Amino acid sequence: MNKEQFLSQLKRSLSGVPETEKKDILYDYEEHFRSGMENDQKEEEIARSLGKPRVLGKSYRIESLLDESRGGRRTANVLRAVFASLSLGFFNVIITVPVFAGLLAGLISLWAGAVSLAMTGVAVILAIILQPLLPAFITLGGLSIPFLIFVSIGISALGLLSLIGMWKLSQWFFKITAKYVQFNLRIIKKQEAKA
DSSP states (O other): HHHHHHHHHHHHHTTTSSSHHHHHHHHHHHHHHHHHTTTTHHHHHHHHHOOOOOOHHHHHHHHHHHHHHHHHHHHHHHHHHHHHHHTTTTIIIIIIHHHHHHHHHHHHHHHHHHHHHHHHHHHHHHHHHHHOOOTTTOOOOOHHHHHHHHHHHHHHHHHHHHHHHHHHHHHHHHHHHHHHHHHHHHHHHHHHOOO
């Protein structure tokens, strides 16, 4: 593979990377070729020593997404980084996808449970308020109103605590996921360096 082929493949693989960052990366690789050719290396040797442009481009894209996730839009960028890293290895597709999907599904169902708990407390309070207006539709099952008020406050508080806990758990989950993607990226780069 010559210089032009290498740089064009690298440029295609850098889709999604901010334009200024993309220009800097391409400039760095052009410099590698320039300095290698000054040392009497052939373009093919330089390209081989730099690695596969597709893998390099994807790794820069993943790093860019992880950097953006630290600055703000964490969840969306971490998820994109996970899916971008999946294409870099067979192990990721076979092992990581089912594990990540299962953990993400568990996280979503815990969120659903926390929201349901909070909404149940609110529903009981609304039932108490609307029961005198709609006695044919809302029955309190013979329970006293003060008891139901205390139960609804307790359920709402438990739901609110669950939501706060889920927020913290979600932050932890995406932080751990980002660290796994970075770890995975380092392994892939080491394998590329050996190849």
